[in-house]
Amino acid sequence: MRPVFPAAILFAALVTPVAAETCLESFVRLYVRGNGGPATKSIVTQQLGKAKPSRNYHYHTGKGDWMTVMIEPDNDMASLVRDGVMYFSTNKGKTWKKVRRVDGPEYKVPGEDVRKAAIEKTASNAECGQEELDGVSHKTVAADYESGQPKTRYRVKYWVNPKTGWIAKSDTTSVGFFSSQTMAPAPDLKLPDQAGKAAR
Numbered sequence: 001m002r003p004v005f006p007a008a009i010l011f012a013a014l015v016t017p018v019a020a021e022t023c024l025e026s027f028v029r030l031y032v033r034g035n036g037g038p039a040t041k042s043i044v045t046q047q048l049g050k051a052k053p054s055r056n057y058h059y060h061t062g063k064g065d066w067m068t069v070m071i072e073p074d075n076d077m078a079s080l081v082r083d084g085v086m087y088f089s090t091n092k093g094k095t096w097k098k099v100r101r102v103d104g105p106e107y108k109v110p111g112e113d114v115r116k117a118a119i120e121k122t123a124s125n126a127e128c129g130q131e132e133l134d135g136v137s138h139k140t141v142a143a144d145y146e147s148g149q150p151k152t153r154y155r156v157k158y159w160v161n162p163k164t165g166w167i168a169k170s171d172t173t174s175v176g177f178f179s180s181q182t183m184a185p186a187p188d189l190k191l192p193d194q195a196g197k198a199a200r
Contacts, residue, residue, distance in 0.1 A: 024126035027143040036060040039189040122146040
């Protein structure tokens with residue numbers, strides 16, 4: 001792993017490919033810009049090594065606030081970030097406990113130009129194609145890149161709706177790691193507050 005209105009114009013501009021874009025350039029653009037900012041509701045599946053996969057709902061406002069709720073294993077754990085503060089819940093968001101602030105310099109996301117320059121240094125082995133996803137033909141864009149210290153190599157694949165430019169799914173694989181994320185727009189998303197109002 002957002003609003004319609006004026007943001008829809010910005011979203012369209014962000015996801016519209018440039019003419020004659022190469023497969024590798026498409027990958028860099030998708031990696032850096034993602035879905036362009038609108039609120040999303042995602043289902044994320046992750047697996048480390050031979051451990052049993054975990055699944056969670058991930059809600060993101062597109063403006064920095066988010067919430068994660070576990071699906072599997074079936075427990076009551078949830079985490080929330082609102083206005084630069086992280087909260088943790090042991091009852092699926094009925095009540096929240098403040099953990100820490102997450103708006104310091106160490107949490108600042110690098111700008112688009114910085115992220116683009118970083119991914120361009122290591123992105124390689126790009127492959128583009130067409131695949132069906134939920135009965136709809138999608139463009140697939142995949143490539144390798146390296147990140148972290150020490151450097152770890154990842155393979156990322158995106159499924160992009162050719163009519164809307166929306167990234168409907170992404171898979172990330174590395175040695176001993178797999179993550180899959182399906183994403184849907186959530187224009188009416190409302191995250192809970194610390195009093196425990198439910199997300200929808």
